[in-house]
Amino acid sequence: MRHIFSDYKSYLLKLNLYETDTQDETTIKNERRSTRLYLVLLIISMIILIFYGSLRSYTKIIVIQSPSLTEYHLIKEETSLQCPCSNFAVKYKTFTEIEPFYHELCQSDFVKDEWINHLFQLYEESWNNSIQIDFRRIGTFQFQTLRSLCQLAKDTINKSLQSFGYTDFIQSQLILPYTFEDQIGSLINGFIRETPKAFVRTLHFMQDIAAQSLFMTGASITSVRPIIQYGTYQIMPDGIGPPYQIPRYDGIVPYPGINYTFTNGSTCVCSSSTATTCMGLATFDNNIVPGFQTGCYMLSALMNSTLEAFYNQTFIDNLSSSSRTFEKLNSSNPHWRIDKLLGQLFVQSWSNKTYYNKYYKSCAPESCSYTNIQHGNFWDILLLLIGSFQGLSMVLTVVSPIFIVRIWPIIRSKICRRTYRGSQVAAVQAMPGNSLEKV
Secondary structure (H helix, E strand, C coil): HHHHHHHHHHHHCCCCCCCCCCCCCHHHHHHHHHHHHHHHHHHHHHHHHHHHHHCEEEEEEEECCCCCCCHHHHCCCCCCCCCCCCCCCHHHCCCEEEEECCCCHHHHHCHHHHHHHHHHHHHHHHHCCCCCEEEEHHHHHHHHHHHHEEEEEHHHHHHHHHHHHHEEEEECCCCCCHHHHHHHHHHHHHHHHHHHHHHHHHHHHHHHHHHHHHCCCCCHHCCCCCEEEEEEECCCCCCCCCCEEEEEEEEEEEECCCEEEECCCCCECCCCCHHHCEEEEEEECCEEEEEEEEECCHCCCCCEEHHHHHHCHHHHHHCCCCCCCCCCCCCCCCCCCCHHHCCCCEEEEEEEECCHHEEEEHHHHCCEEEEEEEEECCCHHHHHHHHHHHHHHHHHHHHHHHHHHHHHHHHHHHHHHHHHHHHHHHHHHHCCCCCCCCC
């Protein structure tokens, strides 16, 4: 091993890249010195280039043509990602599904013809032998109204869903999945929140017009209608016979209104000032119908009613008293008023889904690009060394002999001169008798 090392050392000492045919010993030494300097500078330069290549960073633009959804998920977290959509406008119906689940009333027996016809039969049978607050006087009209309101709510929601579905979601750039979920979720929640409000505002407006204009309602018992008033004239004959009377038309006078007396003892009159607030609980066979109200304006009374009586199968059976059995309601909110249910368009809950894959397919980005900051890898460093080697070698091949032949002798002479002067000063100071003593 030592022999090999010794041979290698001897080889390096005798290595001469600038070898010529000269036999001059000084020239040969300078050529060997130039070779050593060349190799040292070349190795140092290569090391510097390796460090430079490994530490430097550069920005690389990466472009993916027609990326699939799987490819997009791999790069979606890149901060500078840009994926222009080929279709800027995508309709909401393409990637959303919104479905309402209605209150069971709107699918129950109580909005079907058989139930309403049965109530109408009770109305006809009890008209002449029932009091004004009897449920049989209003039942058929109120459940017809409930059926109409259910259908109106469904029509309103269907039209609103159709309008929402055909609205365009406009984005020039593909948006990230979580941003997509947030934006679309917020839009859907706004749709669910605002659709019933618009419907209820319209309904309240119609109620106010009916109340202020004293429009007649569907059932005559709740109407505030005028009546014709007659009087008599007394005729005195000219001394022949007794006086007599003839009919006289006095014109139309306002109807004084129906008087309501409720089971709690309260009373009211269907006049213009109290009609909208004149309401109380209805009865059936002298028993209160829980939560169900009657009054001057059926719609106002219905809005303030609850359906709790129709969660009781015994009450329903007593009311039907026939071979046909009508099923009671079973939901968990029997004490909710009709106006609250209507305020939700009779919707118990909503189901909404968004599909990012369908949005991605409709957006159809033609390409995705992003910038990536990279550091030199092995192949980058290797290419850098290969590209730099030739030029660097040529420069060092020229510089090294010049430094050894021309520059190094000057530097060496200056160093030697300083060393020589320093040794002379030290010799003089060391001679006897040159030391100074203070007396």
